[in-house]
Amino acid sequence: MNKKFVYLFSEGNGAMRELLGGKGANLAEMTRLGMPVPQGFTITTEACFQYYANGETISSELEEAVYGYISKLEEITGKTFGGLENPLLVSVRSGAVDSMPGMMDTILNLGLNNQVVISFAEATGNPRFAYDSYRRFIQMYGDVVMEVPKKRFDALLEHMKEERGVSLDTELTADDLKTLVEQFQAVYKDALGVEFPQDPKLQLMGAIAAVFRSWYNPRAVSYRRMYGISADGGTAVNVQSMVFGNMGTDSGTGVAFSRNPSTGAKRIYGEFLTNAQGEDVVAGIRTPLPIEQLADVMPEIYDQLFLIGDKLERHYRDMQDMEFTIERGKLYMLQTRSGKRTVLSALKIAVDLVSEWLCTKDEALLKIDPKQLDNLLHPQFDAEALAAAKPISHGLAASPGAACGGIYFTAEDCKAAAAHGPTLLVRIETSPEDIEGMHASKGVLTARGGMTSHAAVVARGMGICCVSGCGELRIDEEAKTLTVGDHVFKEGDFLSLDGSTGYVYSGQMKTVPASVSGYFATIMEWADEVRTLKVRANADNPQDAAVARRFGAEGIGLARTEHMFFEPDRLPVVQEMILSTTVEQRERALEKLLPMQRADFEGIYETMQGHPVTIRLLDPPLHEFLPHQEEDLRALAKEMGLGYDALLASIDALKEVNPMMGHRGCRLSVTYPEIAAMQTRAIIEAAIRVKQAKGYDIVPEIMIPLISHVDELTYVKRIITKTADAVIAESGVALDYQVGTMIELPRAALTADELARESAFFSFGTNDLTQMTFGLSRDDAGKFLEQYYQKKILDFDPFSRLDQAGVGKLIETAVKLGRTARPELKLGLCGEHGGDARSVSFCHHVGLDYVSCSPYRVPIARLAAAQAAIRKRMGIIE
């Protein structure tokens, strides 16, 4: 039996998302609900999978099925595909399971050819419109399907406009456009050696294949990686009969949200243009009108749209983002989906939906993308600085948040400069090609485009700040200058953008940290009610610890003692310690470090007020602490009373071929037990002092890094317990402490039962564990990973998102072995994955006690942990 690869909209429904893609399922659902949808059919994601499995060819089986459905569509519409009377024109659009707006390809007006266009002109009574549609189709088909450079068509269009002495496309006549159609077909033939296809069925097959192929275009690959979408899904293809918003003043097109996607206000929101096609709205070429004005222009349409929006929101129990077209006074719904929204509106909408009895708290929590919270967790402009500042310009507040950075005029420049400092992307208007440059930037500033322009939509999705449509800016992308009035800003000059107000300031404005309040606080409260996974933070000093507490961290999961070593007043002592040639010399240097480290720990304990603190012993290779510049080296040699050459020789002896797998972690404690002893003393003495002074019940958790073998652990643990017990005995103050280990080497995970017998806790160091499991150096992978994405080998960065199939398997093994050997074993994770929602979810499912992440990601982890608990309870498999 053949698989069913094609579904009429009337055959599907909203639950068939996996098979029909998001757009297809929702078109089917709207059809089912009796809403006005131009009819069509959806080719399934399974067909896309088959296309790739067959070496990128469309099977004859699928081809036959599509032709069959074209016939059905002809019946439904009463039009004929390729027919000279009442011709059926269709759009061919992608539609993946997860929405990827603008990332893949679309072909409109398909079905036109040299004959059909004549009857189409007659049927519409509008030859200008017919030939314009045809020339657009040829251009789109040539560009998207056959990869004829778009600019070859554009050049002809520009040339025609010049020749006619007009500046707008709309000023060209039907005859001009007819000529262009001929010229476009000539370009097509010149580029490809064949005529532009006249058979609509061939056109259709070409377009379908192009949409399938666009699943792997670089933009889509990059978008998926950015949003953590798997490449396995593939895209469905929607073939839909065309409706036209550009057939006169009784026509139009627009986008509407059932609530305000920027503020969350419960009021229909959107933009429309009369006598226009959808792309005109999105591209930001003409400035659209607010949706409220539709009530004046076409009151009945407005009411109908309002009712549909309300119904869809209640039906989907979420804010909807809808596209519509009005063709000669009749409303058609082209799309609905859960609307992308700013994090502020996401929080408000979630809380409002609960108070409106539209959904439960659990459902509300699931509506918020934890990653988006990131946006709220970055600094805002300092209120005083803001009051004192005079903006240089004002645009649309397209995506909230504050950002300062050097300005760059191309995506490439932005990407390159972002490695060295914060950047802002400045463009006349953005296009999908800019997406990686936007991702690398703190904010986006455009001269053109509205609230739903490409720049605005994408920036909101990414959670970066955006000021769009800032019309008074003169941007010269060639010269790389931005001019406001008579002030010229050059590449690299600093600007400050306030995406919440739309103001632009020159220079770098002072920012203040974010806080959790209002709707955000409510959501966090709900999240804390349901989650079972605890959230700690990685913090190396009292300042970071304070931020962590403010964001709700329940402890510190990783305090890196080496970060303290880099402080300028300590580095010389650390260097002295490293370059010591005898144990005695080293102990003298350590003695100087002891009070400094102790003071660090005291500050952290005081801030954490008795919440648990895990402190990791010195981890990095010692050569990291030594200078590289000759002048620094000479200064150090002088200070150490060493010859310059002797110093160089010492430093040379410390160099390593593969430092990541070299003399670091617990290996330092094995060769220099006195370092571990000093650090233990500082940890315990600080705890005793703070306990005595403040009365907090502190139980320091001392963590040993880079353990591969149980005998390393017992050796280092012996140093720790010997020192700690002696310090406690000296002090006469009772103090409990725990000794545990990082699990960051595969061998540690594989022998976790042995390690558990000697450890009070495990903390999975997934940064190193990922490096070792893949045999992949994070510092070097950048050079070739890009090719891995392009070549479909990896679809996410395993250093950002935990690789469950490999690294996750080791974690599962370690959890099982560890808990069997020691049922009360405490389990945590302290890699960067602790702030990634999917990885947090994995941690919940695998049974960890806590995750520890950057202080600024604590709320993300709290929400992700709640979502994981809810999904598990609901039986949703991730």
Place this chain on the structure above:
Amino acid sequence: MNKKFVYLFSEGNGAMRELLGGKGANLAEMTRLGMPVPQGFTITTEACFQYYANGETISSELEEAVYGYISKLEEITGKTFGGLENPLLVSVRSGAVDSMPGMMDTILNLGLNNQVVISFAEATGNPRFAYDSYRRFIQMYGDVVMEVPKKRFDALLEHMKEERGVSLDTELTADDLKTLVEQFQAVYKDALGVEFPQDPKLQLMGAIAAVFRSWYNPRAVSYRRMYGISADGGTAVNVQSMVFGNMGTDSGTGVAFSRNPSTGAKRIYGEFLTNAQGEDVVAGIRTPLPIEQLADVMPEIYDQLFLIGDKLERHYRDMQDMEFTIERGKLYMLQTRSGKRTVLSALKIAVDLVSEWLCTKDEALLKIDPKQLDNLLHPQFDAEALAAAKPISHGLAASPGAACGGIYFTAEDCKAAAAHGPTLLVRIETSPEDIEGMHASKGVLTARGGMTSHAAVVARGMGICCVSGCGELRIDEEAKTLTVGDHVFKEGDFLSLDGSTGYVYSGQMKTVPASVSGYFATIMEWADEVRTLKVRANADNPQDAAVARRFGAEGIGLARTEHMFFEPDRLPVVQEMILSTTVEQRERALEKLLPMQRADFEGIYETMQGHPVTIRLLDPPLHEFLPHQEEDLRALAKEMGLGYDALLASIDALKEVNPMMGHRGCRLSVTYPEIAAMQTRAIIEAAIRVKQAKGYDIVPEIMIPLISHVDELTYVKRIITKTADAVIAESGVALDYQVGTMIELPRAALTADELARESAFFSFGTNDLTQMTFGLSRDDAGKFLEQYYQKKILDFDPFSRLDQAGVGKLIETAVKLGRTARPELKLGLCGEHGGDARSVSFCHHVGLDYVSCSPYRVPIARLAAAQAAIRKRMGIIE
């Protein structure tokens, strides 16, 4: 109930080796067999374990038990411990499960004190002997138990000899020795602040603790690592009543082997000294007499010894190494054990024992240490060169084989120089402190000592060549010179040693490769009959492949294509390929490499005559192929038509922080598919040519390195199959080929089911797998691993012997997952572990199809594979 920690010799037996150690079990067995053994008792290895578990203290429980057994020993011997009449003196000796001759501590004559020595002098009627025994005891106790520097005692002895104007110890009088006893006691008190202990019970406890502690002395740790003995076992302690071989001419001591340990001849073999103690024989201070002469001196004793030797050999079904003492005309057996033997004698003895019906072929195979075969697999001197050469000196042929090397006069110098070239250790005589220097050397040359001297015994055990007792050499260890006649050799000068003849030659003599013949061939034949694990070799060129075939390799498991790249005529082309900036440029360079690689593969296929050949695609990071010296760089820049700075910049861009985890292996094929395509073409074209020319049925096995993810594998495999299929189609010759993957990253092992679906075979690359599993860079580990051994954290080098608990677990996982996904999957191992007997055994047990090792280790692997099969069949757990 208390554990039984002590056994009389009469309570034990030979099967109790684990508990009583080898020496203790055999003393008990000889007692059981009614042989003349000085009675005593053994403190178990469990007591040693308890000693360490108790923080290096002897429990009062053990102390009580020992005193009880002293009472029993008093009853048996009729002597009194510490008694003034007929005092009981004892020896305290270590005895581990695995024999570790000379590695641990021994104390003799224990029980003497200032009173007892008087009655002992009376009882023996020999005050000189009594005081000599006492001063030896004080010296040994001070040195071994209390760590008073031995040289402080030696200095006093030398001083006394000078004062008395004598040159031998034996020329000192009883009074001289009595004075020395007083002086030694004064040194003891001066060093330790307490009197020399007079209570024999305290002496005994001190000695027992010292023997326990000696389990971890550096020599023992180093010996265990060298022979792969686990540190877990601990040592037993044997307390035995003393007998004295130095009580006159009717007394003596010696060592006897039931067969010749050097040649394997079936004839009693050994040495003895009259009026001497055991240490005099072993230390090589007096040159002992051949055992045959005992028949003249003490014919009855000789007959008795001969019968005992024969009985013990039949009883243990193996050649025995026995120590005996004759006290006033009565023979006492002090030890028997399976004798260490040269590999040649091991092979002959094994074959002989089978033909004498003393054991089965399987048992015979188990008697040979596979590692020892190494000795036979190194070159011998070229016969012609040997005939033409004039030796400069002649000593004892103490350990066979030929060796050339620079001469060094201390173990440290040898170790240091061995990194740069072959070395010979030259010493007046060796001692246990020299063991690491010997290990680092190709051979040992001594001026003093017999066939059972330290140098001879240890060299045979290590399988390195030794010429001992070369009396005409004048060795000045201070000046670092060796003088023969009037020729002076300095440190670093080359000598050649023939350990099979005892001749010493100056300079470097030509050597010829070893071959498998005679007894060796018989044993290999037997091994091949029982083993099921196949053995392949790692070989990169036809020469190595020919050696591999000669040693019985059944195929090539790893041909590294990059080794071919380093050939001087190719390197410039390789560099051109690497520094190409366009695909076209790179393809031009690859085109030049193609015929070279194809010729390499043709040569290998021809040599292997249809046996399987696995070829690995390019693996190392490209920067390895680039020059480092400025002049080479300038030459290359010129050749490439590049600016010097541009070249430096290109090379700089290739540099990596952690090259081991960087851009190498299949990652090169992902970024430069054209390299993989060229190599595939070379592999397939060569196979087709050789198949056509010779008719061999060649099925090339193309192996992809460093796979971590199945999608890497499918990507590279697609390049390979596309190229290979095209080449085969072009040629019109039918050819099968296979594509497989290395499993050398943890993630590959963890996802082996996915990989198996795309692989015809797996080859475990255990070098890299060990690095990644431990997170340990082989290039950097040297700096700290020594401390790991000293601190009891690791007891073997995981790069030499497979870590079964960690790396082995990954292999087991991969085998299971792989075979489940593809039952016919071919499994092999191609790390250096393939030539290590224990690791080979693991491979057998885990169900691999083959191991692949260096050509010179193929016979080792064949024997190890046979032993594993036999042990498995016999139910012996390893």
